[in-house]
Amino acid sequence: MVNQGDGPHGGIRGGGAAEGLGGDLHLELSDGPGGRRGALIRALRDAVRTGRLAPGTRLPPYRSLAADLGLARNTVAEAYAELVAEGWLTARQGSGTRVAARAEPPRPVRPPGTLTPPLPRRPRYDLVQGAPDAASFPRAAWLASTRRALTAAPNEAFGPGDPRGRPELRRAVADYLTRARGVRAEPDRVVICPGFAGALRLLGRVLSGTIAVESYGLGFHRSLLADAGLGTVVLPIDEHGARVEELAATGAGAVLLTPAHQFPTGGSLHAERRAAVVDWARATGGLVLEDDYDGEFRYDRQPVGAVQGLDPERVVYVGSVSKSLSPALRVGWMVLPAHLVDAVLAAKGERESWTSALDQLALADFIACGSYDRHVRRMRRHYRRRRDRLLTVLAERAPHVRVTGIAAGLHAVLELPPGTERTVVQGAAWQGLAVEALGPYRHGEATGVPGDGLVVGYGTPPEHAFSGALDALCQALPPAR
Template identity: 70%
Template sequence: MGQFPTPDVAVSERRPDGGSDLHLELTGGGGARVRLMRALREAIDSGRLAPGTRLPPYRALALDLGIARNTVAAAYSELVEEGWLTSRQGSGTQVAHRAAPVEPGTRRGPARPSRLWIVHDLMPSSPDAAAFPRSSWIASARRALVAAPSDAFGVGDPRGRPELRQALADYLARTRGVRTRADHIVICSGYAHGLRLVCRVLRGPVAVEAYGLDIHRSILTEVGLTTVPLMVDDHGARVEDLPATGAQAVLLTPAHQYPTGGALHSERRAAVIDWARATGGLLLEDDYDGEFRYDREPVGAVQGLDPDRVVHFGSASKSLSPSLRLGWMALPGRLVDDVLAAKGRRELWSGVTDQLTLADFIACGAYDRRLRRMRKIYRHRRDLLTALLAERAPHVTVSGIAAGLHAVLDLPPDTEQATLRAARRLGLAVDGLGPYRHPGSAMPPRDGLVIGYGTPPEHAITAALEALCLALPDPPEGRDAGPGRAPRGR
């Protein structure tokens, strides 16, 4: 009989009786369990072990590697806990089914950690991609292409197609209270693109909300503009502090403050317009998810109070898909030429066929039907999130849920990073609240998570939210963990 291979050499299984053949190299420092876990992680991370691959039983792998059976069992168990493997009675141990590794910088918002393998995506950026209205979009594309004039297929107009600009002018007036004309609308490839264009015609400091997307602050600083933070509370940004900032423009999310969730109070809406009129300042209004509201009446756009002092930004990223790369700006008339000059003489960003399709999609009523349908779906998901938290983690408060596709979970002090690590071990992609805080803000830091419930497909949302509850910190000493959730003694 041959000798067992030593743990420091490559081995391949030669048995025909169970599991997949493996090639593992148990090299490096540490005990046998540590080396085996490292070898399995490398094989999975590199793609050599595909999702669903069945691993050998404990005894068989232990015999081939010349290590104890209990060592293999312990390594398997720990990798299951980390989310690399799955184990079910009667099915053995398998490589977990995972999405592709996430590359940093591919999402609107704080970058995810590189090489994170995701089972459930709860990042607050996207709608449910599986719910994209393919049939009705194709129908609109057919109609739009048949009806399109020949000049639509020539050099693109940087203003955008007139069909879409007129459809948007009508739609925004009807649903958001925006007062504009088609010739004051400029099409862009999304909010970030539009913001870059407008920033190129701004001068002086720009006030921003103390909590907001760092990528938007970066856009401002990249063109040489200083950002000054405004504190936020349950009623949105504290615009009464604007005069003291010396800002010449202010960037706000009035309908649903991002990410904390409050709507700008009516008195503050009037106050920011008064400030703009008195100083010649400009309000940049990011209306990123104004269509999705649940527990309150629709909040109209601030732009309707004074179209000459507000740039109103919108996009199809939340309502349809970020992959369309379609956004729009309703500009004060005096800024149109300057923004077009910044954009260039030809349309280099937004495809004409998608513009024509969206124009038809809006005009035929499909856009309204889409929003009504998704509003019901997202409200159900929001309700499921709040119900699970009330049952499993009643010590965690949730806010910002009257509208939008995300919620903020306030955590006990100094628990945000540990919670993010726990979430990653469970295969969850989630955002911490910390990166949203302006580094120059006087507001005290808050520990929390920003949870997007729009991205998971309908069949996976319950499992995603249940996994989230498992990642949350235990209640403070003396408080009940809630039914179905035992303290873990961290």
């Protein structure tokens, strides 16, 4: 493999893949004495001196490097030999040519009296919301699905991707959502995207005007809308979810909701309000953007069906596997009204450049063979046990703390006395615990929900660290008054 610039200072990449030895390396060859041999020696010295080639690194065989760079074999062999003689490299029969151990670049000398800046302390425990238990990813089942999917995949799956997403995944998603979430979905209405944020970016390119957003939510999502040139107005929430009866007064043409589990306060949208927001959309030609956040993880009663089922032509349903499987997969989906499909595909482009086709194929098999359902059921039990442990510990050690938003999801909200959020978060940091305040998620009016509070994510810690995380949390909470 060779990648050479236009002039004598161009970067050259040499590799020994042809002989199965060494690795690719990037060298900057410059003009100077000694011709090409001298340029190669200087480039290798510089790479070792600066630490780009670490001690013990095996270099490509000189025959391979010479062939890749278009040099005579003797030129590379002589360069290697000179650097061995100088002590930069070592050469042993059967071991190849390597960077010498004593060629490690010297550490910079710090002037007297200069203090070494302290490294940021990494929290020992993590109760930040937003991530599932990474240790519970179903590796064996995912590997089996990946193997089956690759074996069965048509050749065209390895070419440029369809912006709609793989048909196998769109069919599997449509079937699953119809069965499990009450969504009215057809494969030709499903567009694959890299999670909710990716969906919001695409929708921001096709929508215009003003969107109403809940008074608690992620500032990141509001920024995505603003970056797309859309205005936002705040819709207050209370213990029954967004107060959708106030939509008419906002003048918004669309509304972004988390009906299954309001983020982050944790309530669900009341049945009357679910019907009311659909009536508003029908009467005004408006659009509901439904973020099915935590829709699959309800603990105290059956999951609430999606609002989209009430009117598929007025609701955009968005979901992903970020919480149910892993955010590392970067796979989500939109179920679109018919009039938006072409516009969203045009905004996405002619080819799929967002989500790996191989991950899509594996997920399609994972859903179709029942592994996804089994995993969700298993994780629902796992997270419910986590939630119950959190509630038990708080009841024993901090009974004065009110806990809300516990009927679903991977986090709970702990109500705090007014004005104590920052102090408690700082106290948690002293205990080695990362946890978030509720305040930064607030950007409007709310009633019947905590003013000051903590957003405690109980899905993130590995099992061995969960007890310690709960202990640190209790240590940080303010005492009863």
